[in-house]
Amino acid sequence: MTSLYPDEMAEIYDAMYQSFIDYNKEYTFYNKLLQKSNPKSILEIGSGTGNLAKHFIKNKQNYTGLDYSKSMIGISQKRNPDCNFIQGDMRDFNLEEKVDAIIITSRSTSYLISNNDINDTFNCLHNNLNTDGVIIFDFIDANRFIPYIKENSPIVHTAQHKGINYSRKSSWEVSQHDNFLLEWTAKYYSDEIDDSKAIANDYSTVRVFTLNEMQLFLYLNHFEIVEIIDRKTYAYDTFVIVAKKKS
Numbered sequence: 001m002t003s004l005y006p007d008e009m010a011e012i013y014d015a016m017y018q019s020f021i022d023y024n025k026e027y028t029f030y031n032k033l034l035q036k037s038n039p040k041s042i043l044e045i046g047s048g049t050g051n052l053a054k055h056f057i058k059n060k061q062n063y064t065g066l067d068y069s070k071s072m073i074g075i076s077q078k079r080n081p082d083c084n085f086i087q088g089d090m091r092d093f094n095l096e097e098k099v100d101a102i103i104i105t106s107r108s109t110s111y112l113i114s115n116n117d118i119n120d121t122f123n124c125l126h127n128n129l130n131t132d133g134v135i136i137f138d139f140i141d142a143n144r145f146i147p148y149i150k151e152n153s154p155i156v157h158t159a160q161h162k163g164i165n166y167s168r169k170s171s172w173e174v175s176q177h178d179n180f181l182l183e184w185t186a187k188y189y190s191d192e193i194d195d196s197k198a199i200a201n202d203y204s205t206v207r208v209f210t211l212n213e214m215q216l217f218l219y220l221n222h223f224e225i226v227e228i229i230d231r232k233t234y235a236y237d238t239f240v241i242v243a244k245k246k247s
Ligand SMILES: C[S@@+](CC[C@H](N)C(=O)[O-])C[C@H]1O[C@@H](n2cnc3c(N)ncnc32)[C@H](O)[C@@H]1O
Pocket: 004, 005, 017, 021, 045, 046, 047, 048, 049, 050, 051, 052, 066, 067, 068, 069, 072, 088, 089, 090, 091, 105, 106, 107, 108, 111
């Protein structure tokens, strides 16, 4: 796996994403879906720097965050000192107590590269859920994203945070390997986009999915789809899926 968010990247990520994503709206969106099954406990996977966590804590929900990156966990724990964050891998983790709902937001599923990664993750989610537990997650729609990057690369996203202007210039190459893998190069700048003044570079292999393959992965891992939502986010066309654990 790509080395995810070392210290410096985690801080830049945190600054930029607070401009890209309205976490208030994001919380309202996911919490509305969650409340349809009235979960008593919620796990967020890929909890990042704890921006969504903040809202769950404020509303006194029984929330736990899990993330692979130590630096992301460090920032989220500082932001939410009383909250429980676990450093772990969504493909292989064991909660002390099972939960009623698991969410994976902000396209964190893009880091599941191989079919094994996806099957291991869904299997793990199944094992860590109570009976009738639900999962809610989003993913980038390959059918719309691949044509988009072919016509639009590189793509610049800008953000303002604490008086600093940030930009991120992204290029995606469709990989020669299996599946819908993309090689993502992101260069980060503050103030002007000048390659000699880039403040950070990030390279990751990410995967985008078709709705059909995701439906099949869920079926194979004993989840029943309850709802599919077609959702545009700040940069991507995504699907959000709500699925229930089958016994
Ligand atoms: C795009 S960020 C989203 C962060 C957060 N949800 C937000 O909205 O700000 C993806 C997150 O997924 C985490 N991640 C990637 N692969 C993971 C894995 N295998 N297990 C757990 N977390 C993972 C990364 O460390 C990162 O924090």
